[in-house]
Amino acid sequence: MAVYTEVSDEELEVFVGEYDIGNVMSCKGIAEGVENSNYLLQTTTGNYILTLYEKRVSPKDLPFFIELMEHLAHQGLACPTPLAGRDGRSLRELCGRPAAIISFLQGLWPRRVTAAHCASLGRAMADMHQKGLSFAQSRENSLGLPSWRPLFTQEAHRADDLKPGLSKFITEEISEIERIWPTSLPKGIIHADLFPDNVFFIGNNVSGIIDFYFACTDFLAYDIAICLNAWCFEADSSFNVTKARLMLQGYCQARPISAQELDALPILARGAAMRFLLTRLYDWLNTPPGALVKRKDPLEYERKLRFHSGITGPAAYGFDQALMSGGAS
């Protein structure tokens, strides 16, 4: 649920007047996304998304995100394209916040993920990785491995309020993950938040990827590891190997996974589970009562983390090197 900033009609008309997109006919706050204020803007020329960037997105990172979307869209990826105003600028200010108008993507994000969704997601993710290779800029992953220990240290004394023993478990896991984290896998631009609500489908096929506001430079396989967590577990925390296999096979159709990357998937997935466990824990402990966001359960990611810690190799994801051609099904 996200509309943090109310835009007045006068301010909106002045803002939209900077673009060649006709007159405002309607503008409704969208109850999705938790980082920014998003409006569905209808003008006499069509539908657009108006985004006001709220405090969680650092203004200094905005040109990177905007230019990345422009680059990927230009390469043919179905992702939001920032619109340029008459002055050529796509990033300006509204209600004291950085703001942009971006293209509207059709499709629905899947409330219930199917194996067919996962196959298409894999292909789309690999395609995005390929198209990002020619993007000249880079951005450090501010929520990567080096951030986890300091992020946890602030909350460690309260973690056991959520579940006895949680603090000790996380501390030991962070140490182990730091010890065995890979150092030399292929890097590139990753989305870093490729959850179902950021991927639109028409039928079983990905029609668009949105919300690039965590995008950064990191191991490409780390994006896959995030998706193993976000797409392949069932509501009861059981792991669905069919979904994982189809996702990995789909991925290989657009970009081969190397043997090195495959071997690293369990540790990367363990790290990805830690990253979301820690940010959810932080939000859980720091969201004031009455805030207009639904807190997400951190312990969902504790269970996922335990799954990845407990497996003996990538075969647990239903995938092995024999399937890497991407052709088999």
Added chain:
Amino acid sequence: MAVYTEVSDEELEVFVGEYDIGNVMSCKGIAEGVENSNYLLQTTTGNYILTLYEKRVSPKDLPFFIELMEHLAHQGLACPTPLAGRDGRSLRELCGRPAAIISFLQGLWPRRVTAAHCASLGRAMADMHQKGLSFAQSRENSLGLPSWRPLFTQEAHRADDLKPGLSKFITEEISEIERIWPTSLPKGIIHADLFPDNVFFIGNNVSGIIDFYFACTDFLAYDIAICLNAWCFEADSSFNVTKARLMLQGYCQARPISAQELDALPILARGAAMRFLLTRLYDWLNTPPGALVKRKDPLEYERKLRFHSGITGPAAYGFDQALMSGGAS
């Protein structure tokens, strides 16, 4: 902020398949309205609103609301029109809740109300009152005068937690309002919740009225009294007589206000302020921390109530019988 029910893609496609409106292209929850779940639905034929009726709307009242909107739209009022499915029904079920697809209205609700908005609102409200006269059904106002004392009794012991003396003030005001409440003014269908977020404008002109889920049969002038409260006070609680005068003059252009109605406005406005004070107080005291709705300040309506109690007659609204022709400005 209102999306209480998440609709899955499969359920949505089956539901939309009951209508002749093409295929679903997008469906986004709208962060407006606090009573129901509303989605902006885009299909291959256009834009629609999908509403799921949540617990605050009684299922037995839904046919009244739906048929009222159909009647008013048929009479030419710019209001949402429920769409009939192939089976002729406009009210069906989705995710275990009553649900309907209604037409999409263009326009923006005014975040900052101007006097010009009030003039157009007055005309549109009177037009709605006229068009409602031929609607054959009636519905008691469940939040009318007889409900106020019992509604307050449940919360009386906690009212002083909000402001010392509030309980005594409300008790005395209810007694006085009951004593002098009018008994024989013209009745008809009123909207009963005509706040700025329920009225869309294009420029200074009303382009549509939405959210008829409090509509009922009551004194027509009570709707005017609600609007005096909802549209004519400034953020600092001062009363803007220019807005009130223009609203009343606008109203008279489509339906004359009788001398009796004019004389009753102060007591009706006092009652309307009491109704919103009481429901806001109830919500304030009964909304659990962490709920996904922003609680509205009850004391805003205590201040408005004191204004109406303190005036000596309708002249305080900047209006008198000489202006009733509706022509003067």
